[in-house]
Amino acid sequence: MNWNRLCAMARKEMIQIRRDARSIGIVIAMPIVMLFAFGYGVSFDTKHIPVYVYDQEQSQASRDFLKRFESSRYFNVVRSVGNYPELVHAVDAGTCQIGLVIPPDFSARLGSGEQVRIQAIFDGTDSNSASLGMSYTEAVAQAHSQKLQLDWLRARGQGSVRAPLSVDSRTWFNENLESMVTIVPGVVAMVMAVVGTFLTSLTVAREWERGTMEQLISTPVTPLEIMLGKLLPYVAIGLIDTSVCAIMAVWWFEVPFRGHIWVFLLSTTLFLTVVLSLGYFFSVVAKTQLAASQISLIATFLPAFLLSGFVYPIDQMPAVVQGITHIVPARYYMAILRNVFLKGSSVFNMWQDFFGLALFAAILGLAATRIFRKKLT
Amino acid sequence: MSADDFTIELDGLTKSFPDVRAVDGLSFKVARGEIFGLVGPDGAGKTTTMRMLAGVLAPDAGSARVAGYDMTRDPEGAKQHISYMPQRFGLYEELTVDENIRFYADLFGVPRSERETRAAELLQAAGMAEFRSRLAGKLSGGMKQKLGLVCALIHTPEVILLDEPTNGVDPVSRRDFWRILYTLLDQGVTILTSTAYLDEAERCHRVALLHEGRMLFCDTPENLKGNLDGAVVSIVCAEPRPVKELISGMEGISTMMIVGDGLHLVVREPERLIPELRSRIAAAGLKVDSVEKVAPSIEDLFVEAVQKKKGEKP
Numbered sequence: 001m002n003w004n005r006l007c008a009m010a011r012k013e014m015i016q017i018r019r020d021a022r023s024i025g026i027v028i029a030m031p032i033v034m035l036f037a038f039g040y041g042v043s044f045d046t047k048h049i050p051v052y053v054y055d056q057e058q059s060q061a062s063r064d065f066l067k068r069f070e071s072s073r074y075f076n077v078v079r080s081v082g083n084y085p086e087l088v089h090a091v092d093a094g095t096c097q098i099g100l101v102i103p104p105d106f107s108a109r110l111g112s113g114e115q116v117r118i119q120a121i122f123d124g125t126d127s128n129s130a131s132l133g134m135s136y137t138e139a140v141a142q143a144h145s146q147k148l149q150l151d152w153l154r155a156r157g158q159g160s161v162r163a164p165l166s167v168d169s170r171t172w173f174n175e176n177l178e179s180m181v182t183i184v185p186g187v188v189a190m191v192m193a194v195v196g197t198f199l200t201s202l203t204v205a206r207e208w209e210r211g212t213m214e215q216l217i218s219t220p221v222t223p224l225e226i227m228l229g230k231l232l233p234y235v236a237i238g239l240i241d242t243s244v245c246a247i248m249a250v251w252w253f254e255v256p257f258r259g260h261i262w263v264f265l266l267s268t269t270l271f272l273t274v275v276l277s278l279g280y281f282f283s284v285v286a287k288t289q290l291a292a293s294q295i296s297l298i299a300t301f302l303p304a305f306l307l308s309g310f311v312y313p314i315d316q317m318p319a320v321v322q323g324i325t326h327i328v329p330a331r332y333y334m335a336i337l338r339n340v341f342l343k344g345s346s347v348f349n350m351w352q353d354f355f356g357l358a359l360f361a362a363i364l365g366l367a368a369t370r371i372f373r374k375k376l377t
Numbered sequence: 378m379s380a381d382d383f384t385i386e387l388d389g390l391t392k393s394f395p396d397v398r399a400v401d402g403l404s405f406k407v408a409r410g411e412i413f414g415l416v417g418p419d420g421a422g423k424t425t426t427m428r429m430l431a432g433v434l435a436p437d438a439g440s441a442r443v444a445g446y447d448m449t450r451d452p453e454g455a456k457q458h459i460s461y462m463p464q465r466f467g468l469y470e471e472l473t474v475d476e477n478i479r480f481y482a483d484l485f486g487v488p489r490s491e492r493e494t495r496a497a498e499l500l501q502a503a504g505m506a507e508f509r510s511r512l513a514g515k516l517s518g519g520m521k522q523k524l525g526l527v528c529a530l531i532h533t534p535e536v537i538l539l540d541e542p543t544n545g546v547d548p549v550s551r552r553d554f555w556r557i558l559y560t561l562l563d564q565g566v567t568i569l570t571s572t573a574y575l576d577e578a579e580r581c582h583r584v585a586l587l588h589e590g591r592m593l594f595c596d597t598p599e600n601l602k603g604n605l606d607g608a609v610v611s612i613v614c615a616e617p618r619p620v621k622e623l624i625s626g627m628e629g630i631s632t633m634m635i636v637g638d639g640l641h642l643v644v645r646e647p648e649r650l651i652p653e654l655r656s657r658i659a660a661a662g663l664k665v666d667s668v669e670k671v672a673p674s675i676e677d678l679f680v681e682a683v684q685k686k687k688g689e690k691p
Contacts, residue, residue: 008483012469012476019471019512215467215525218431219484220456374453376434 009229470514519550
C-alpha cells in the first residue's frame with residue numbers, strides 16, 4: 001500500500017464531499033433531523049390518558065374515588081357526562097380513551113360491605129395504550145379499595161393497622177422512568193446505522209455513473225487504497241456526527257452521560273467500520289447510486305429500528321427473532337450506547353457486545369477490501 | 378527492428394460479450410515512437426481493444442504486451458507506464474483543473490517539483506494556463522478533453538492510449554491536442570489512437586481498419602487511400618432510394634452506399650460520369666440538390682474495403 005496514493009484518494013474524496021450540496025446535506029442535516037424526529041417522535045410513555053366519567057351517583061364517596069384519577073399524572077379526566085350514550089359516543093369518536101361508569105348505588109353498596117362494580121371501557125385500537133391504561137386503572141382502584149378497607153378497620157377500633165407488604169421502588173439509571181432517556185442513546189445508534197451506510201453507498205457507484213471509474217482503474221492505485229481512501233474521510237465525519245448527536249443528547253435532551261468518553265469513541269469507531277464497509281460493499285455491487293442508496297436504507301433502517309432493541313426489547317421477542325438480532329450489528333452498538341450513557345459501563349462489563357461489534361467490523365471490513373475489482377465487466 | 382522496439386503487441390486478442398464478439402483474434406504491433414490509428418465505425422471493437430490494452434478489461438483469449446508487460450499476467454505493473462484516456466470524460470467535475478492534475482500526479486507518484494514544471498508546460502501548450510483554478514465541470518468540451526490529456530500525460534508515460542480523443546472537440550483545441558502529441562512522439566513515446574475522422578487518421582504513421590472486431594487492413598494512410606479504386610461522387614438528395622434504383626447497373630460505378638444526406642458512389646472516371654448522372658436523373662424527373670466529386674471519407678474507404686474483402690472470399 002502506498003501512503004501517498006491513499007492520501008490522494010482521501011483528499012479527493014474530501015473535496016468532493018465539500019463541494020457537493022447533497023453530500024453536505026447528508027453529512028450535516030440528516031443526523032440532526034433524524035435525532036430530533038426520533039427523539040421527539042418516538043415516545044413510549046403513556047401519560048395524561050383522556051378519561052370521560054359517567055357518575056350516576058354524584059356522592060361524596062364517588063367523588064373521592066374519581067379524585068384519585070384526577071390527581072394521577074397518567075390520567076386526564078376531561079369531562080363528566082350525564083348519560084350513557086354520550087360516554088359511548090366519546091369512546092367511538094376517540095375523544096377519550098377510557099370511559100368510567102360509577103353505579104347509582106356506589107355509596108350504598110360500600111356502606112353495606114358489598115363489592116362495588118365499576119365499569120371501565122377502553123379504546124383498544126392502540127392495544128399498547130389500552131393495556132397500560134387498564135393496569136393503571138386497576139392500580140388506582142386497588143389503592144382506593146385498600147384505603148377504604150383500612151378506614152373500615154380503623155372505624156372498628158383497630159387503629160394501628162398496616163398493610164402487610166410494602167415495596168420501596170427506586171429506579172436506577174433512569175430515575176424518573178422517562179422513555180426519552182432510553183430512546184435518545186438508541187436514536188444516536190439508529191442515526192449512525194442509517195447515515196453511515198448511506199454515506200458510503202454513494203461513493204463507488206458515483207464513480208461508475210459519472211465515468212470517472214474507468215480512468216481511475218487505469219492508474220496504479222490498488223483496490224485497498226481506493227477503499228481506505230474512500231472510507232477514512234467518512235470515519236472522521238462519522239465520529240464528528242456521532243459526537244454532535246451525543247452532545248445534543250446530553251445538552252438538549254438532558255440524557256445523562258455517565259460512562260467514559262473512550263468507551264463511547266471505541267464502540268463508535270467499531271460501529272462506523274461496520275456500517276461504512278457495508279455501504280461500500282453495496283456501492284461496489286450495485287454500481288448505481290439509486291440502487292445502492294435504496295439497498296442500504298432497506299438493509300439498515302428496518303433492522304436497526306425493529307431488531308436492535310430500539311423499539312422492542314430483545315428478550316421479549318420470540319426465540320427465532322432473538323436469534324436473528326445477533327446478525328444486526330446495530331443491536332450491539334445500541335446496547336453499548338445505552339449502557340455507556342445511563343450506567344457508565346466499562347468495556348469489560350460489555351465485553352459480549354464489544355466482541356459482537358468487533359467481529360462484524362472485522363468480517364465486513366475484510367469483505368470490503370476484497371469486493372472491488374479493478375476491471376470493467 | 379528487435380522485439381524491444383515494439384511497445385504494443387497484440388496476438389489473437391479476443392473479447393466476447395453476451396450478445397456480440399467485440400474483438401475477434403486481433404493481431405498487430407506498434408513500434409516505439411510510432412503513432413498508430415484504429416479506424417472503424419461504432420461497434421467495430423475500437424473501444425474494447427483500447428480497454429484491454431489499458432488493463433481495465435480482461436481479454437478472453439490471445440495476448441497483449443504493452444510497454445514490455447503481459448497485460449493478462451501483470452496489468453498492474455504496466456499501468457505505471459501507460460496513459461489511458463477513455464472516450465467518456467473521466468475527470469472529477471467537482472475538482473478544479475489543478476486539483477485534478479494533482480490527484481493523477483499523486484496516483485502515479487510524480488514528485489511535486491516535477492508535477493509543477495510539467496503541469497505548467499502542458500497547460501501552456503493546451504492554452505489553459507489561465508484556467509487552473511476553474512472547476513473541471515465548468516470547462517467547455519474541448520477544454521475538458523485537453524485537461525484529460527494533461528492529466529494523462531503528467532507522469533511521462535511510455536505508451537499513450539487515446540479513445541476517440543477529439544470527438545466533439547472544437548478545431549482550435551484539436552490543433553493544440555495534436556501539437557502536444559507530436560512533441561511527445563519526438564521523445565520516443567508510442568501513441569495508439571482511435572478516430573472516426575479521416576484527417577486525423579492521416580496524421581498517423583499507420584492505421585488499422587477494424588470491422589466487427591477484425592482487422593480489414595493495416596497500412597499507411599497513403600496506401601489506405603490508394604486502396605480506394607477511383608473517386609467518390611456525392612449525390613445530395615432527400616430521397617436517395619429511387620435515385621439508387623435508377624442508376625444501379627450504370628457502367629463505371631463500383632460501389633454505392635446511402636449516407637446521411639444522400640448517396641455516395643465510388644467511380645473510375647468521375648469527369649465522364651458526373652454529366653451523365655445529372656442528365657439521367659433529370660430525365661427521370663427525380664429531384665436532387667447536387668452531384669459532385671468529394672474527398673473520400675472514412676466511410677467510403679471502409680465500404681470499399683469491406684466490398685473488396687467480400688470479393689476476395691466469395
